[in-house]
Amino acid sequence: MQSVVRIERLTKVYEEGERQRVVLDDLSVEFSSGQFTTVRGRSGSGKSTLLNLIAGIDEPTRGQVMIGGRSISKMSPRERAHYRRDNLGFIFQFFNLIPTLTVLENVSLPSELSGRSEAESHTRAAQLIDQVGLSGREADFPDRLSGGEQQRVAIARALVEEPVLVLADEPTGNLDRVTGELVLSMLEELIRARGLTLILATHSHRIAQSADQKWALVDGKLEPDDETPF
Numbered sequence: 001m002q003s004v005v006r007i008e009r010l011t012k013v014y015e016e017g018e019r020q021r022v023v024l025d026d027l028s029v030e031f032s033s034g035q036f037t038t039v040r041g042r043s044g045s046g047k048s049t050l051l052n053l054i055a056g057i058d059e060p061t062r063g064q065v066m067i068g069g070r071s072i073s074k075m076s077p078r079e080r081a082h083y084r085r086d087n088l089g090f091i092f093q094f095f096n097l098i099p100t101l102t103v104l105e106n107v108s109l110p111s112e113l114s115g116r117s118e119a120e121s122h123t124r125a126a127q128l129i130d131q132v133g134l135s136g137r138e139a140d141f142p143d144r145l146s147g148g149e150q151q152r153v154a155i156a157r158a159l160v161e162e163p164v165l166v167l168a169d170e171p172t173g174n175l176d177r178v179t180g181e182l183v184l185s186m187l188e189e190l191i192r193a194r195g196l197t198l199i200l201a202t203h204s205h206r207i208a209q210s211a212d213q214k215w216a217l218v219d220g221k222l223e224p225d226d227e228t229p230f
């Protein structure tokens with residue numbers, strides 16, 4: 001199977017005064033195209049650090065992240081920003097919607113930033129909003145929506161430009177259990193229907209259940225996830 005993301009000897013060290021904290025320790029792993037992969041780990045194990053490195057939001061201490069055969073670790077900041085815009089969807093624990101924009105404007109934003117006209121961006125956004133079950137809420141501002149609804153808007157925004165890779169960092173961490181399961185199954189359905197690659201960080205073994213590939217991040221290394229609750 002073709003790999004979308006290849007991580008080569010990735011190390012991330014944070015300096016804490018005199019001491020060094022090795023969060024990711026010489027990691028090498030591949031994430032396959034069209035697969036749903038979970039990375040499970042305790043709080044502080046380095047899940048967000050790993051996703052941020054894959055997204056090019058953060059820079060590795062050593063090693064590199066290859067996406068579609070290109071090293072994002074070696075791109076200039078400008079190249080990396082373009083790469084992120086064109087290839088990546090990111091879904092966060094706290095939704096990160098823009099509070100001063102409506103639902104339609106939030107979801108349209110990636111399309112407009114990619115250079116599409118406002119009319120075309122709105123058409124694309126409206127389709128995604130419908131697919132996440134929020135038709136009729138286009139003109140609402142994020143603070144009028146429930147947490148689950150806000151996360152569905154964030155999913156629509158992440159998918160509107162059909163990125164090859166979707167990264168989700170604890171996307172259900174701020175939702176109650178039932179809402180979290182609904183949001184997750186919606187995300188999974190949309191991803192699978194489009195054949196997209198999803199890497200999802202979570203501490204929950206329930207969330208990881210339907211994944212194709214399951215990793216656990218322990219002491220800076222990835223191990224096959226044996227699904228024991230943390």
Ligand SMILES: Nc1ncnc2c1ncn2[C@@H]1O[C@H](COP(=O)(O)OP(=O)(O)OP(=O)(O)O)[C@@H](O)[C@H]1O
Nearest residue numbers: 014015023041042043044045046047048049050203
């Ligand atoms: N900018 C930073 N400077 C110093 N240390 C950092 C920085 N960012 C993260 N860390 C440390 O790196 C470790 C891993 O953090 P990270 O946020 O990746 O964990 P996580 O697995 O996502 O945790 P959580 O489940 O709580 O979100 C933590 O010990 C954290 O304190």
Ligand SMILES: [Mg+2]
Nearest residue numbers: 047048049169
């Ligand atoms: Mg985190």
